[in-house]
Amino acid sequence: MQNLPSLFNRSARRWLLHTQAWLLPSRCLLCDAPGTGMLDMCRACETTLPWSLAACPRCAMPVPAGDGGTPCGDCSRRRGILESTLATFVYQWPVDTLLRRFKFDGDLAAGRMLAQMMACRFAPASVGNPVLVPVPLHDNRLRGRGYDQAAELARPLASVLGLECRAILRRRIATAAQSSLDAVARRRNVWGAFQCVAPVPAHLVLVDDVMTTGATLQSAAQALRQAGARQVGAWVCARAP
Ligand SMILES: [Zn+2]
Ligand SMILES: [Zn+2]
DSSP states (O other), X not given: OOOHHHHHHHHHHHHHHHHHHHHSOOBOTTTOSBOBTTBSSOHHHHTTOOBOOSBOTTXXXXXXXXXTTSOOHHHHHXXXXXXXXXXXXXXXXXXXXXXXXXXXXXXXXXXXXXXXXXXXXXGGGGTTOOEXXXXXXXXXXXXXXXXXXXXXXXXXXXXXXXXXXXXXXEEOSOOOOGGGSOHHXXXXXXXXXXXXOSOOOSEEEEEEEEESSSHHHHHHHHHHHHTTOSEEEEEEEEEOO
């Protein structure tokens, strides 16, 4: 049975959210026009969103319209560790701007909105109830930033989709920023960087903000597989083309 304080907290939180929506109508985070319903984005900006419509089912690389559902050339040649990867967006304007603001400028409202959009996109893939596992930052970077962007996306995503979110990975090596490296150096940079710090569920999905070459996700998936995970997929907010 739930105790009174937790019931109170939940109804108080709901009341606060409703009051906030009434007192502070949503505004577009890109142009400041009135938002659409509860979303902090106007209809005009919404039409510019680069949804990932046709993509490789294993690595989420955008492919020509009509080719979606068929593995891309790379994935047909070699089987990766990830069973499947889904991206909500292609990493293009204005999602790249929103993600940079979320990641580097402390704009948590941008993160919340992106998580809402990810939830709409990933709802059909949530059958089977995978456990969501955010790809963690190293403790040093977490201390500097004050929050972990993958966890900030994974938690609301899990809550909206009724899934469990478990932070069972730890980044044990403070790796160099991936953005400064080429593809081969990225793989070398993050290989062996993760370890599991709690029991691993059989079916899970890694959650991250951006996928570029996939080296970080592959390394995290490798650690989870070694710890006993049977099925590891990935959901990312945006995939770099
Ligand atoms: Zn707008
Ligand atoms: Zn592929």
